[in-house]
Amino acid sequence: MTAAHRPIASDAARAQDVFPAGSNGEFNIPPELSIVVDRGEGCRLWDMTGREFVDFSMGWGSVLPGHARREVVEAATRQAAKGSNFAHVNRPALELAEEIKRLSPASRRVRFCASGTEATMYCQRLARAFTGRPLILKFEGAYHGANEIGVTSLFPQRLKDFPAPDPSSAGIAPVVNDQVIVAPYNDLPTTEAIVAAHADRLAGVIVEPLQRCTPPRPGFLAGLRAACDRHGVLLLFDEVVTGFRLAYGGAQELYGVVPDLVAYGKALGGGFPIGAFGGRQEIMDWVREDRLGRDDYVWTASTLGGNPVSTAAALAALAIYRRPETYPHLRELGQYLREGMRRVLEERQHRAQVIGDGPLAQVVFTADPVFDYRSTRRGDGAKGRALMLGLFRRGIFLNPMGTKLYLSLAHDRTDCDRFLDRLGDALGDL
Numbered sequence: 001m002t003a004a005h006r007p008i009a010s011d012a013a014r015a016q017d018v019f020p021a022g023s024n025g026e027f028n029i030p031p032e033l034s035i036v037v038d039r040g041e042g043c044r045l046w047d048m049t050g051r052e053f054v055d056f057s058m059g060w061g062s063v064l065p066g067h068a069r070r071e072v073v074e075a076a077t078r079q080a081a082k083g084s085n086f087a088h089v090n091r092p093a094l095e096l097a098e099e100i101k102r103l104s105p106a107s108r109r110v111r112f113c114a115s116g117t118e119a120t121m122y123c124q125r126l127a128r129a130f131t132g133r134p135l136i137l138k139f140e141g142a143y144h145g146a147n148e149i150g151v152t153s154l155f156p157q158r159l160k161d162f163p164a165p166d167p168s169s170a171g172i173a174p175v176v177n178d179q180v181i182v183a184p185y186n187d188l189p190t191t192e193a194i195v196a197a198h199a200d201r202l203a204g205v206i207v208e209p210l211q212r213c214t215p216p217r218p219g220f221l222a223g224l225r226a227a228c229d230r231h232g233v234l235l236l237f238d239e240v241v242t243g244f245r246l247a248y249g250g251a252q253e254l255y256g257v258v259p260d261l262v263a264y265g266k267a268l269g270g271g272f273p274i275g276a277f278g279g280r281q282e283i284m285d286w287v288r289e290d291r292l293g294r295d296d297y298v299w300t301a302s303t304l305g306g307n308p309v310s311t312a313a314a315l316a317a318l319a320i321y322r323r324p325e326t327y328p329h330l331r332e333l334g335q336y337l338r339e340g341m342r343r344v345l346e347e348r349q350h351r352a353q354v355i356g357d358g359p360l361a362q363v364v365f366t367a368d369p370v371f372d373y374r375s376t377r378r379g380d381g382a383k384g385r386a387l388m389l390g391l392f393r394r395g396i397f398l399n400p401m402g403t404k405l406y407l408s409l410a411h412d413r414t415d416c417d418r419f420l421d422r423l424g425d426a427l428g429d430l
């Protein structure tokens with residue numbers, strides 16, 4: 001076949017040919033649904049064939065201001081023309097760090113990195129160094145990024161007795177098994193007992209304050225704070241999802257609990273790559289390079305961390321988030337969507353739980369309440385996936401693996417109504 005007669009492969013087919021499973025990570029879309037994104041605006045996306053989607057993933061929650069939001073685009077392009085990376089403190093990074101210090105009570109000192117994965121990794125390392133203890137406690141089903149502890153016990157298929165970890169990914173260093181213990185989210189008595197039993201070796205407890213899409217039970221986070229204080233263990237909040245989303249001050253503001261270390265990412269950058277971690281000065285001082293070579297020094301470095309384009313975009317995003325209407329809108333819209341989903345599921349006679357808080361929502365097909373990994377896992381996962389694919393087929397862009405839906409400042413009730421309409425249709429296929 002000559003080049004002139006060779007059929008032109010679609011972008012989707014080309015993606016199947018070069019990316020494993022046709023995706024750049026965690027999507028698992030069947031080849032016949034595979035698309036390549038061309039552009040986004042507000043809460044809409046268009047693929048290379050011109051097909052329109054309403055986006056309920058929003059860059060996995062990173063694009064909270066909405067796609068191509070004018071203020072963010074202008075800030076980033078203005079800065080890009082002045083240089084995109086110096087790997088050194090620059091004015092936007094400085095102003096952003098000062099703003100994080102203002103809004104995050106835990107963050108008396110701040111450093112930037114390029115992703116949430118890095119941010120939680122540094123928090124874990126700092127906790128081990130500062131306390132001189134080897135173990136990190138995480139909650140079953142929690143995700144803290146692609147680092148070793150972040151994926152451990154993320155979706156264990158064999159449910160072990162607590163606090164034994166499960167790798168959840170091939171290739172995790174066997175030594176990680178000895179560095180992490182696992183507790184059930186929202187179960188304070190069991191967690192307290194595990195913390196007490198391992199206190200002399202436990203450096204930190206890392207928690208997604210709202211785990212995946214499951215809110216904390218009243219008193220759970222305050223109970224963790226108290227348990228950590230009793231045993232000299234550090235409390236680490238992974239605010240990569242909750243930060244700037246549930247409130248301007250994130251989970252710290254909404255739930256009124258202040259951790260020792262905190263990790264940020266996603267919405268902080270308004271769609272640009274960013275991570276940040278902060279903590280008390282005496283902990284954060286361990287990363288000071290004037291200590292290099294000493295025993296009380298922790299290595300952190302990130303080539304693109306604090307780059308002026310991402311931090312300028314973040315400053316523009318934060319200025320939008322600070323507007324008085326932002327969080328009332330996100331909360332009201334999230335509630336509207338969740339209530340609408342419950343109504344449609346009930347009308348169609350599906351027994352399901354709709355969970356989430358703020359601008360987040362998720363369906364779990366189970367008649368029983370969902371409060372941790374095991375109760376979520378009792379849901380009908382195959383049905384959940386079929387529903388997500390049915391929505392995708394109907395022009396709702398989402399991550400069928402994550403199943404968590406993200407709203408943004410660009411969504412309104414009409415977008416939610418459109419989603420609910422498609423939800424009814426997709427449920428009809430199940």
Ligand SMILES: Cc1ncc(COP(=O)(O)O)c(C=O)c1O
Pocket residue numbers: 060114115116117118120143144145146208238239240241265266
């Ligand atoms: C709670 C949480 N922590 C950390 C991460 C990792 O962030 P990133 O993908 O920027 O590395 C994620 C990503 O989804 C997350 O949801």
